[in-house]
Amino acid sequence: MLTRLSSDTHEDVYRVEDPASGLRGFIALHSTARGPAAGGLRMRVYDSDEAALRDVLNLSEGMSYKNAAADLPLGGGKAVIMGDPAKDKSPQLLRAMGRAVEQLDGRYWTAEDMGMTPEDMAIMAGVTRFVAGRDDGAHASGDPSPVTAQGVLGAMKVGAARVFGTRDLSGKTVAVQGLGHVGWHLCRLLHDAGARLIVADMDPARTAATARDFNTAVGDPRTIHAADADIFAPCAIGGILNAETIPQIRAKMVAGAANNQLATDADADLLHARGILYLPDYVANGGGIINVSAEILHIEDPAPWVEDKLKAIETTVERILARAEGENASPAHLADRIVENRMLATKAG
Ligand code: NAD
Numbered sequence: 353m354l355t356r357l358s359s360d361t362h363e364d365v366y367r368v369e370d371p372a373s374g375l376r377g378f379i380a381l382h383s384t385a386r387g388p389a390a391g392g393l394r395m396r397v398y399d400s401d402e403a404a405l406r407d408v409l410n411l412s413e414g415m416s417y418k419n420a421a422a423d424l425p426l427g428g429g430k431a432v433i434m435g436d437p438a439k440d441k442s443p444q445l446l447r448a449m450g451r452a453v454e455q456l457d458g459r460y461w462t463a464e465d466m467g468m469t470p471e472d473m474a475i476m477a478g479v480t481r482f483v484a485g486r487d488d489g490a491h492a493s494g495d496p497s498p499v500t501a502q503g504v505l506g507a508m509k510v511g512a513a514r515v516f517g518t519r520d521l522s523g524k525t526v527a528v529q530g531l532g533h534v535g536w537h538l539c540r541l542l543h544d545a546g547a548r549l550i551v552a553d554m555d556p557a558r559t560a561a562t563a564r565d566f567n568t569a570v571g572d573p574r575t576i577h578a579a580d581a582d583i584f585a586p587c588a589i590g591g592i593l594n595a596e597t598i599p600q601i602r603a604k605m606v607a608g609a610a611n612n613q614l615a616t617d618a619d620a621d622l623l624h625a626r627g628i629l630y631l632p633d634y635v636a637n638g639g640g641i642i643n644v645s646a647e648i649l650h651i652e653d654p655a656p657w658v659e660d661k662l663k664a665i666e667t668t669v670e671r672i673l674a675r676a677e678g679e680n681a682s683p684a685h686l687a688d689r690i691v692e693n694r695m696l697a698t699k700a701g
Contacts, residue, residue, distance in 0.1 A: 503639025530588025
């Protein structure tokens, strides 16, 4: 049921199938040069096999960058299941995916991503040793989202010091797009930091609940990127920074948790040309994988270890921003260069 596909760009790519449970998906190992390939399992409806394959290839490559940016001894991998998590997910299907992960014998570690929960990870843990993000068991690290939000907040403060001359976010207005696992926690932290919030989610009930929780203004999910705010925090979908949205952004900085925020590389230059500071997403949102990796690496006293790694995200962001300013270039390009050098150094070492 694991079929190896050929790839010019990735170390290993597999099609995963289990007709008995209806499982159809892919596992991609972009690189194991820095350590086991680690990255979550996503379940969603795809238009085609090609679309699912494209997603897993992009996401697993992104994980190589994210893990290297967080300086973790992990490579990049990802898995996807094609299907609607609300309708097609079953313990049988999850166990079939777990068996596929187990077959890779630790070269790939999975955890939850979109469409997955810690309960799903617990089911998979019944058949594979290589699953993290569990709620219970030895070294269990639980939901990574609050830690992702904490990392984004830290990165945002580093950016704020450059853009506004202070790390203090009190009185700053932040427009938050997407109020799910990470977005809600980010709102909580920003609220505690004294920031003013404008919040929007496609789900009106979620918007209303978050607005109530933190006494915030409510934005329109279609135009939240253009809100009158100091900072725009994308915490929902990818591709939100594009040729249409960028000219409409009024914030001076973009810093959020969403993966693959830039629709194209050129959009980084568009933001830069408009004088909007963009914090590279895979650097700012590394808190979740840091938390998960404490479980993968069996760290005995995870809290201070995670705290140190979160501080290191801030140092990396500061380094990226300093170099970007020196070169008058987008931080996105500098981040890629710094992380690619880190990956090359690992290979050479
Ligand atoms: P989630 O599914 O819990 O929440 C996403 C929220 O965004 C949902 O409430 C959804 O209704 C809303 N949404 C979807 N499209 C929207 C739109 N166009 N406008 C406004 N709201 C919209 O997901 P999450 O775990 O909070 O992750 C959010 C983003 O952060 C994703 O891109 C994810 O890949 C990324 N990320 C998450 C983590 C983590 O620890 N969970 C770590 C790193 C990166």
